[in-house]
């Protein structure tokens with residue numbers, strides 16, 4: 001009798017494995033199973049939370065996880081941070097599992113998993129991008145990421161982005177994540193009003209990702225920008241005025257124009273400069 005029962009269960013298993021597709025609801029991915037370009041390994045819960053915290057995810061955000069696996073990052077973005085989230089996963093069984101996981105979490109209205117290739121899908125509308133891929137895949141995605149709206153936030157588990165230095169390193173135990181903010185593209189020549197009462201000043205900017213430097217020129221007098229830094233679409237720098245005083249400036253870049261004003265050094269509220277508007281137009285590269 002026992003032998004018969006064992007034979008039946010063995011027969012059942014053989015029948016199951018002979019079927020071309022395992023019933024969807026019993027699908028269980030294996031750690032390290034190969035995906036299209038990289039294997040599946042889930043990001044640890046605590047690092048997921050810290051990466052989304054570093055990216056300051058809020059209900060205003062649309063988060064996309066590139067290579068969504070079982071959907072845990074998209075689900076956490078919606079459940080813990082109130083964001084709308086979607087994931088792109090190449091493996092159709094994993095994509096279906098991730099969508100079921102979102103439904104089980106009661107988040108079907110805010111989390112969507114699409115089966116697709118991260119190198120083909122258009123995710124340009126996202127405000128936050130999460131990655132757990134490989135350094136070389138991050139580097140392949142880098143032009144697309146740098147072409148996204150300035151201020152878009154990017155976080156990656158373990159892997160960097162070549163010479164695009166992270167704005168923040170996230171450490172959780174032995175795990176590391178990285179955070180970047182997409183900078184505006186502002187390299188080139190600009191004409192700036194509001195720095196000098198005698199007239200427009202010529203600004204020449206050199207940029208590599210979020211690192212920026214340059215010079216201000218009044219006629220034949222040239223001075224380097226002091227402490228120039230970018231934060232998404234915002235450019236901060238200081239310069240020495242004609243009276244020899246240091247002055248800080250903050251402008252927001254929007255395409256071929258910049259607009260902003262004089263600001264207190266280091267954001268010191270007790271030293272409020274007179275309101276002086278600064279604006280700039282791009283002259284060329």
Ligand SMILES: C[S@@+](CC[C@H](N)C(=O)[O-])C[C@H]1O[C@@H](n2cnc3c(N)ncnc32)[C@H](O)[C@@H]1O
Pocket residue numbers: 034035036037038039040041042043065066067068069070071072073088089090091094116117118119131132133157
């Ligand atoms: C290391 S896992 C990360 C899973 C999830 N993002 C996380 O952090 O828990 C990478 C995932 O990317 C998927 N993948 C690999 N190449 C892909 C591609 N070209 N397009 C979409 N997904 C891909 C794999 O199937 C795998 O699920």
